[in-house]
Amino acid sequence: MKPNPLRNQSHNDREERLKRMIKQYGESILRLCYSYVKDQAKAEDILQDTMLTVYLQMDDLREKQAIKSWVYRIAINKCKDYLKSWHYKQFKLSQRLTFTASSNEKPIELKLIIQDETEQLIQEIMQLKPKYREVIILFYYEELSLQEMELVLKLKSSTVKSRLYQARQLLKSRLEKKGGSTFGR
Known part of the structure; x- marks a missing residue:
């Protein structure tokens, strides 16, 4: 087994790594979460929960190249857990996902x-x-x-x-x- 380059990082190094991950993947994960739960506030909560899990489990990541897939997998699992929860079943979701496709050059x-x-x-x-x-x-x-x-x-x-x-x-x-x-x- 290869040594984990993330293991034994200082607290500050881990925080900096997390900040970079949030900057790099935050918007994408938020959209992904919203596509599952169809509620902006809940999607933001799941994003925060995902990043907390990433931070806490950062030492468990074996391969540096798998970071994106690993973070997305955590987010998807958190979304699916929420959709199975009692809390979700008690609320009717009303917001809808919006993606923008526009260009200033078009009539x-x-x-x-x-x-x-x-x-x-x-x-x-x-x-x-x-x-x-x-x-x-x-x-x-x-x-x-x-x-x-x-x-x-x-x-x-x-x-x-x-x-x-x-x-x-x-x-x-x-x-x-x-x-x-x-x-x-």
């Missing part, structure tokens, strides 16, 4: 069309079962590679590819039924 009409299609796509993504929603978000919005998704989701490559394919087919079918056949063309 206003095109911006409105893009915004409308983006909102429609987001609504359809959020209606997918979590196992399909997570692969779409990780692949397209978080831009994880298939290998990173395997690590994050702890699934075989074939399962990740299959879920991504099925999620795309479900989205395509739903969008075509609603007249959103302009996506991806």
Whole structure:
């Protein structure tokens, strides 16, 4: 077993490492958490809980290259734990995820069309079962590679590819039924 370069770090080194991780992954993890729980305040709580866990378990990380996957895995597990909790089942979630797709160079009409299609796509993504929603978000919005998704989701490559394919087919079918056949063309 390789020696852990993170073990025996000073308290200040660990805090600096955590600050860098928060800066590097914080926004992405917050969006990921929100995509699961659909509540901004709860997503922020889960982000904080995730980073606390990262800090406390930093010595357990074996490979420096696996940091991103490790942090995402912790966040996903915390989201799933919350969704299974009694607390979650007692509240109806009302906020929705928003991703912005805009450019100052486009005419206003095109911006409105893009915004409308983006909102429609987001609504359809959020209606997918979590196992399909997570692969779409990780692949397209978080831009994880298939290998990173395997690590994050702890699934075989074939399962990740299959879920991504099925999620795309479900989205395509739903969008075509609603007249959103302009996506991806």
